[in-house]
Amino acid sequence: MIAGIDVISILLGGLAAGTVLFIVSVGLSVTMGLMGFVNLAHGAFASFGGYIIVLAMNRAHFDFVVALALGFVGTAALSVVFEQSLYRRLYRATELDQVLLTIGLIFVFMAALTIAFGPQSQPLQLPPELSGQINLGFTQYRTYSVFLIVVGFLIVLGIWLGFEQTHIGAQIRATVDNRRMAESLGINVDRLFTITFAFGSGMAALGGGLGAEFLGLDPQYALKYLVYFLIAVSVGGLGSVVGVYYASLLLGTLDFALKLYLPKGGTIFIYALTILLLLWRPQGLFGRKMT
Amino acid sequence: MSIEAIPVEPPTLKHAGHAAASTLMRRHRLRWWEASPWLAAVAFYFAFPDYLGFGTALLITILFALSLDLALGYAGIITLGHAAFFGAGAYTVGLLAFHGIWTEPITSLVLAALAAAAIGFASGLVLLRTQGLTLLMLTLCTMALLQEAANMAHDYTGGFDGLPSLDIAPVFGVFEFNPLYPDTQYLYTLAVLLVCFVFIRTLVYSPFGQSLTGIRENLLRMHAIGSPVRRRLVICYTISAAIAGIAGGLWAQTNAYVNLSALDLDRAATVLIILILGGYGRLYGAFLGAIAYLALEHFLARIYPSAWQLGLGLLLIFVALYARNGILGLGEDVWRRYRAGRASQ
Numbered sequence: 001m002i003a004g005i006d007v008i009s010i011l012l013g014g015l016a017a018g019t020v021l022f023i024v025s026v027g028l029s030v031t032m033g034l035m036g037f038v039n040l041a042h043g044a045f046a047s048f049g050g051y052i053i054v055l056a057m058n059r060a061h062f063d064f065v066v067a068l069a070l071g072f073v074g075t076a077a078l079s080v081v082f083e084q085s086l087y088r089r090l091y092r093a094t095e096l097d098q099v100l101l102t103i104g105l106i107f108v109f110m111a112a113l114t115i116a117f118g119p120q121s122q123p124l125q126l127p128p129e130l131s132g133q134i135n136l137g138f139t140q141y142r143t144y145s146v147f148l149i150v151v152g153f154l155i156v157l158g159i160w161l162g163f164e165q166t167h168i169g170a171q172i173r174a175t176v177d178n179r180r181m182a183e184s185l186g187i188n189v190d191r192l193f194t195i196t197f198a199f200g201s202g203m204a205a206l207g208g209g210l211g212a213e214f215l216g217l218d219p220q221y222a223l224k225y226l227v228y229f230l231i232a233v234s235v236g237g238l239g240s241v242v243g244v245y246y247a248s249l250l251l252g253t254l255d256f257a258l259k260l261y262l263p264k265g266g267t268i269f270i271y272a273l274t275i276l277l278l279l280w281r282p283q284g285l286f287g288r289k290m291t
Numbered sequence: 292m293s294i295e296a297i298p299v300e301p302p303t304l305k306h307a308g309h310a311a312a313s314t315l316m317r318r319h320r321l322r323w324w325e326a327s328p329w330l331a332a333v334a335f336y337f338a339f340p341d342y343l344g345f346g347t348a349l350l351i352t353i354l355f356a357l358s359l360d361l362a363l364g365y366a367g368i369i370t371l372g373h374a375a376f377f378g379a380g381a382y383t384v385g386l387l388a389f390h391g392i393w394t395e396p397i398t399s400l401v402l403a404a405l406a407a408a409a410i411g412f413a414s415g416l417v418l419l420r421t422q423g424l425t426l427l428m429l430t431l432c433t434m435a436l437l438q439e440a441a442n443m444a445h446d447y448t449g450g451f452d453g454l455p456s457l458d459i460a461p462v463f464g465v466f467e468f469n470p471l472y473p474d475t476q477y478l479y480t481l482a483v484l485l486v487c488f489v490f491i492r493t494l495v496y497s498p499f500g501q502s503l504t505g506i507r508e509n510l511l512r513m514h515a516i517g518s519p520v521r522r523r524l525v526i527c528y529t530i531s532a533a534i535a536g537i538a539g540g541l542w543a544q545t546n547a548y549v550n551l552s553a554l555d556l557d558r559a560a561t562v563l564i565i566l567i568l569g570g571y572g573r574l575y576g577a578f579l580g581a582i583a584y585l586a587l588e589h590f591l592a593r594i595y596p597s598a599w600q601l602g603l604g605l606l607l608i609f610v611a612l613y614a615r616n617g618i619l620g621l622g623e624d625v626w627r628r629y630r631a632g633r634a635s636q
Contacts, residue, residue, distance in 0.1 A: 038424060089612060095423060096369050097611045100567055103560060104607025111601035227435055227556070234428045264450065268439035271432045278432075279417055282425045 008139050010257050016145035018252020019152030020211030022245050024225075025232040026159065027200015033176045033239020033287075035193055037087065038095050041102035042204055043222035043229055044109035049075035049205015050217045051113060054122045064127045071209050072202040079201030083194055106222045113219040124212035148210060155203075156245045163241060172196060176239035228255075231274050237287025247285060319496035328578050332481050336474070343477040349585050350480045351541050356566045356577035357491055358534035363563070364572030365495055366527045367507030368419070371559055372430030373535055375414075375437050376407040378554030380536030382441060383407070385454045385549030390447075394460040396468075400483065400540045407536020408529050410437075415528035419521060431556070438554035453550025457543065468547065476545040483541060487534055492574060494530070503527055504572075564603070567610060570619030579618045 028042040053071035056062040062070065082105070090098050126144055134143040163169035175182040175189055183189050208217065215225060232251055236243030251270065258266030277285070335346055355377055362368045380403035387393040387402065418429045441448045448454065461467040466475040494500050505513045506520055513520050543549045552558065561584075569580020592599040614621050 032424065036423075038427065086608065086612070093611075095427070096363070096567070097615060099369070099371070099427070100564075100607055101611035103564070104604045104611060107600050107604030107607065109604075111597045111599075111604060114597045115601070223556070227431055230424075230428055230431065234424060238424070264443055264445060268436060268443055271436040271439060275429060275432050275436065278421070278425055278429055282421045 009141065010260065011253060012141050012145055012149070014253030014256035015152075015249055016148045016252070017211075017214045017256050018249035019148045020207055020214050021228060021232050021252050022152055022207075022248035023155060023210060024204050024207030025229045025236075025248060026155075026241055026244050027196070027203045028229055029233045029236060029238060029240065029244045030172065030176075031193065031197050031200050032233060034172065034179075034189075034196060035091060037091065038098045039087070039102050040099060040226060040230075041105035041109070041222065042201070043226055044106050045075050045079055045201040046204035046208035047113065047217065047219070047221035048078065048109060048208070049202070050208025050212055050221070051117065051122060052205065053209030054124050054212055054217055055117075058122070058125055064130070068206055068209060071205040075205035076198040076202035080194060080198045083197045087197070088190075106226075109222060110219045117219075119219060121216045121218040122212065124209070124217070126213075144213060151210070152245075156241065159241050168192070168195070231270070233284075235274060235277055235284055237284030240284070240286035243284060243286025328575070329481075329485065336477060336481075340474070343473045345585070345589060347473055347476045347480050347545050349581055350477070350484050351538050351545070352562070352565065352581040352585060353577050354480075354484050354487055354541065355535055355538035355562050356569070356581055357488065357574070358531045358538060359562050359566050360571055360574065360577050361491060361495070361534065362528055362531035363566065364576070365500060365507065366503040366524055366531075368524065368528060369423075369427060370430040371427055371556070371563070372432075372434035373531075373562060374554055374556070374559035375430075375434040376411055376532040376535035377539035377542070377558060377562075378434075378437060378441070379407040379410050379532075380404065380539030381543040381549045381553040382448065382539075383536070384540040384543040385457055386447060388457040388459055388543075389449075389454040389549075391458075394458055396459055396462050396479070396544055399459075399544070400537050403536045403540030403543075404533040405536075407539065408533035411532020411535075412525065412529040415525045415532070419524045419528060434554060434556070434559060438551055441551060441554060449550075451551060453548060455548050457547045457549070459544050459547065468544070470547060473545065480541050480545060483537065487537060488574075491534070495574065499523065499526075507572075564607060566617075568606070568617050570617030573616075573619050576617055576619045583618060 024043070024046045028039060031037060031039060031042075049071040052074050053067045056067035056070050057064060086101060086105075090101055130144045130147055132143055133140045134146055136146065163173060171182070171187050171192055174185070175187060175192060179189060208221070215221065228251065232244055232248045235251070236245070236247035254270055254273075255267065258269060281287075332346075332350070336343070339346065355373075358376070359370075359373050362370060362373070380400075383403040383406040384399045387399055393399060393402070414429075414433050418426060418433070421429060442450050444450075459468050462475060462479050466479070468475055495503075502513065502518055502523055505518065506523060510520065539553060542553065565580040565584045566577055567580070568584060569578065570576030588599065591602070610617065616623070
């Protein structure tokens, strides 16, 4: 019976961690799928937004929801500035130039956050209604983890509906599938990209704030978890929201379980699995074949 | 119509006097200024005896950047995981020396090169089927995998703490590695760098090297003319890995320790930055990039670490937007404008 409870608590903890990963990575998947832009600095937007959210709560004592909204809007606005001034100029450049630009951005963010707030980790103080335990009927578990899992599910449902049901969602799907065709049908791909880029960065900000519990929040954040965000996106498949959701949950659960049972070097299995999977399906689990 | 009826002109004779042809034929010749890095390195030895440790680190970084130049600059393989081979070489030397199996430095380097080449060949065989983001991810994951493996094999590799105080035998049985006064380390590293550089220089100007450039510039066309693209890429990746392994082996020997930082993303990203900063696909870009980066880091990073990081980030953004060919590329532009200006006068 104890083993059963163990499995459930690992599963819940892993799903919560995976949900955080999903919220951060989903924007990266869509923007990479749309433009093929290798944006390694996505995590930098997540940490920037996370800082807004955590500091708004800890220092300015804003409400949790208000802080989240602030983080989303602030990061989305900043990302549009960067998109218009820097990213836009390298859409048609080589991957190497894109990698260089975005690594540079990571460094700039890391240095700026260190200079402004110091190298230490910023703790997230949960509102009282989300701290403590909740009775799920079959087990007791941390309220916040359950809250995250539910929120993540609602987000994936919302984005999925948006993709399938709205006009802009249809435009995004068309552009991911065949960009030149979409452009010749009169879809304004550049504007579409700006909108999705802002939305994706805003989501990353939410992930940075909501996930401060799991991933911590310090200036090194963007570089520390870069490999994880990229694994979630490439395993899930570029441009596939549902794919990133599954990949993130899988990755989160595996990581959580391995860190518990094999604290020394257990993550080796994650990398090995990723390599095998990408060799088997270079386009990821749910991605379309790249042309 | 018989075959003999078609007049066949030897094209080489017809174009021999052409300006482009003579430029192409003279491309690989040694130029007078190519001696200057080596003269400077020797001068450094006499001028800055207190900085030989820094000089050794600089020479190793140049070698590592050169190995990346072969893969990234010449063959166009975009990798974020080149530290995998650096680490493989470092750990080969480290494990052999720490467990008292083999401490002779030169043969150790050969073994380091072989170990790194084996990993490069095995991973290259599968990785180089892919392109773009997938390739980037796979190189990154291979490196992370090796690092975790080194961490996991704690009993042999020392895990996070690494292998301290390695005992390396004297070079040729005569010249000892003295940790306090690293003159042997410096000259030994310089000699290895020179040998590797001559090899790389010969390689990139050989027909093999030319076909690598062709693959980078136009993959489809190289396929169309029947070039064995994938085999060439794998061979290039393997050679590049071997040289990175030698750099890693040198690093382990001259520092007398190995730890997990040899396999870090930081190291892979840094060497990429160094190469791009200097100018990739140009041989001497690795030299300029390493000198510029390490000198700046040496003086700035210790005093203002955050400002150094901020400046480095801004520099990278600038290079990505305006100076894609690095310092050497900027220099070439200025030189060309100067020549054009003189010609028009």
